Amino acid sequence: MQKTWRFPGLSGKSAGMKARHLLPALLCLTLPAHSQEWARFLGTNGTATGTAPGLPSVIQDSDYAWKTDLPGTGVSSPVAWENKIFMTAELPESGHRALLCYDLQSGKELWRQEDTFQPHGKHRFNSFASSSPAADKDRVYLAWTSAGTMKAMAVSHAGKKLWETDLGPYSEEHGSGSSPVLAGNRIIVSTDCEKGSGGILAINPDDGSTLWKTPRSSDRTPFSTPLTYEETPGKWRIVVSSNPAALTCFDAADGKVLWQVDNPSPGLRAVGSPAKCGDIIFAAIGQGGTAKASVAVRLKEGSANRVWEGKKAMPYVPTPVALGDHFIFMNDGGILSSVQASDGTVKWSERLFQDQAYSTPVLTGDRIVCVSRSGNVAITEASSSSFKLLGTTQLGEPCDSTPAVAGGRLIIRTAKRLLCIPGAKIQP
Numbered sequence: 394m395q396k397t398w399r400f401p402g403l404s405g406k407s408a409g410m411k412a413r414h415l416l417p418a419l420l421c422l423t424l425p426a427h428s429q430e431w432a433r434f435l436g437t438n439g440t441a442t443g444t445a446p447g448l449p450s451v452i453q454d455s456d457y458a459w460k461t462d463l464p465g466t467g468v469s470s471p472v473a474w475e476n477k478i479f480m481t482a483e484l485p486e487s488g489h490r491a492l493l494c495y496d497l498q499s500g501k502e503l504w505r506q507e508d509t510f511q512p513h514g515k516h517r518f519n520s521f522a523s524s525s526p527a528a529d530k531d532r533v534y535l536a537w538t539s540a541g542t543m544k545a546m547a548v549s550h551a552g553k554k555l556w557e558t559d560l561g562p563y564s565e566e567h568g569s570g571s572s573p574v575l576a577g578n579r580i581i582v583s584t585d586c587e588k589g590s591g592g593i594l595a596i597n598p599d600d601g602s603t604l605w606k607t608p609r610s611s612d613r614t615p616f617s618t619p620l621t622y623e624e625t626p627g628k629w630r631i632v633v634s635s636n637p638a639a640l641t642c643f644d645a646a647d648g649k650v651l652w653q654v655d656n657p658s659p660g661l662r663a664v665g666s667p668a669k670c671g672d673i674i675f676a677a678i679g680q681g682g683t684a685k686a687s688v689a690v691r692l693k694e695g696s697a698n699r700v701w702e703g704k705k706a707m708p709y710v711p712t713p714v715a716l717g718d719h720f721i722f723m724n725d726g727g728i729l730s731s732v733q734a735s736d737g738t739v740k741w742s743e744r745l746f747q748d749q750a751y752s753t754p755v756l757t758g759d760r761i762v763c764v765s766r767s768g769n770v771a772i773t774e775a776s777s778s779s780f781k782l783l784g785t786t787q788l789g790e791p792c793d794s795t796p797a798v799a800g801g802r803l804i805i806r807t808a809k810r811l812l813c814i815p816g817a818k819i820q821p
Contacts, residue, residue: 431473431797431804434525434572435753439620439666441714442756443798447817450760450772450784458802458813459500465491467523468751469572471806473497473799474528477550480806481526481535492526492535492548497800500813504552508537523616525572527580532598536573536582538563543584545573545596558601562590570616570664576629576645579604581621585635586614593619593633593643605648611635615663617676621645622669624695634663634676639688642697652697658686665708665753670715670734673700677707682725682749684709689737701737706730710751711795714761719777723754723763731777743780745771753795757803757816768792768807788812 435441449456465482467490472479478495489507496503527534532547532555543563547555564586571583580598584591587610595604615635624630629645639656643649661678668675674697677687684707690697706722713720713732719740722730727746732739746765755762756775760783763771768788774781794806803814 429800430475430528431471431799432529433472433527433574434470434618435666435712435795436755436798438622439574439618439668439712440756441712441753441795445757445798445801445803445814445816448757448760448762448772448803448814452770452786452814456814458498458815460813461495461500461502461811463806463809463811464493464502464505466808467806468793469523469525469806470795471797471804471811472526472528473797473804474530474533474550476800477503478797478799478804478811479526479528479533480811481524481537490537492533494533494550494552495811497802497804497813500811506548506552506554508535508546523570525618527573527575529575529598534573534575534580534598536560536571543582545580545582545601547598547601556601558596558603560584560594562586564590564614570618572618574619574621574631576621576631577623577627579629579645581619581631581645583609583615583617583619583633585609585611585633587611593631593648595645595648607643607648607650609635609641612637612660613662613680617663618666620667620669620674632667632669632674634665634667634678636661636663636678639663639678640667640674640676640690640697651695654688654690654697654699656686657688657702661685664710666712668713668715668720670713670720671718673734675713675720675734677703677709679707679709682709684724689734691735700735703732703737706732706739706742712753714754714756716756716761716775717777721754721756721761721777723750723752725749725751727765729754729761729763729771729773729780731780740777741780743782745773745782751793755796755798755803757798762796762803764788764792764796764805766791766793770805 465484467482492506494503535546543560546557580596592608620632631643642651672692675689677684679685687703711723730742752764770786791808797804805812
């Protein structure tokens with residue numbers, strides 16, 4: 394049933410005028426639940442864009458809808474479907490890891506599905522819960538590494554384990570980082586690694602069976618999550634970034650390689666995901682916490698041509714966000730930049746943080762939300778032509794996770810807590 398909204402303190406002509414001004418926000422808040430979901434790492438198709446109108450520029454204690462202590466650690470990001478939030482964590486007491494489910498409205502833990510695993514080598518900033526889940530209307534999907542292998546798993550929205558499948562060997566001294574994504578009616582998982590036994594796989598979400606696997610080997614194991622987009626209705630494309638191939642596009646139907654562009658620099662690693670802005674796709678590679686090279690290609694008639702390479706302001710761990718005809722870059726050193734997608738021209742570049750940033754900027758309405766590794770939140774005006782800082786907030790603890798936007802709310806995962814900040818507070 395659709396709600397009737399009241400505006401306290403207003404009546405007659407004033408209420409009508411107020412209603413017209415708030416119509417865009419009301420449309421967002423009364424849309425069906427599926428339009429408010431954040432169903433994978435970086436949200437719909439990896440665009441890091443959601444709807445939470447009226448977010449405060451500076452987050453006060455009274456602005457939080459709730460704060461929930463987490464039972465374990467992790468650097469994965471929360472995802473959401475309808476009224477549930479899903480995320481992963483290492484559980485130090487049991488030595489397990491778990492898929493956790495929380496109520497979006499209250500922050501209450503609804504259930505957890507624990508999973509055993511064998512530790513393996515990983516980077517000191519990485520985690521055994523680094524891969525974010527993906528969700529659809531029926532299930533939640535995971536892709537996790539354990540002692541040199543990777544497996545995929547599906548869990549119902551009620552917390553029941555439905556299937557589990559072994560995806561084969563996975564070898565990397567720094568651990569893993571790529572998350573599963575959905576492309577049409579397929580789950581896409583990357584097991585790409587240095588030893589030559591990996592690949593890009595499409596999995597049947599109903600039973601976990603492999604629909605296709607395209608073998609793949611990289612010079613350095615990528616931690617990048619694939620980009621997905623619908624080229625024409627029903628024709629899904631998957632783009633992955635790595636090295637020696639900077640960008641490779643696969644047909645989601647059968648795994649066929651449609652086009653490929655080599656990297657400008659050998660031996661470097663892809664961590665941030667590819668980003669799409671109109672007909673331009675961008676990817677960067679690097680090492681040691683810094684991007685060293687990048688490439689942008691233009692899509693045309695089913696192929697891609699290199700249009701520019703960049704070495705300034707580039708992000709390594711964070712993923713760029715499309716804003717109009719520009720990319721918004723947050724580089725690992727805390728500098729936010731607006732870059733023309735067509736030619737790489739830097740429109741503006743400003744320092745937001747004095748420390749590092751691994752979180753991807755999130756675009757919501759007229760605002761960009763950025764989070765640093767120390768837990769400093771900076772909210773800026775969403776403008777590609779000029780920079781304006783609207784406010785900053787210190788969360789009080791570290792954050793390497795990218796926020797989610799769902800149900801008109803901003804969800805932030807810190808080292809110890811899950812935080813919820815609602816947008817415009819309109820009383821029903």
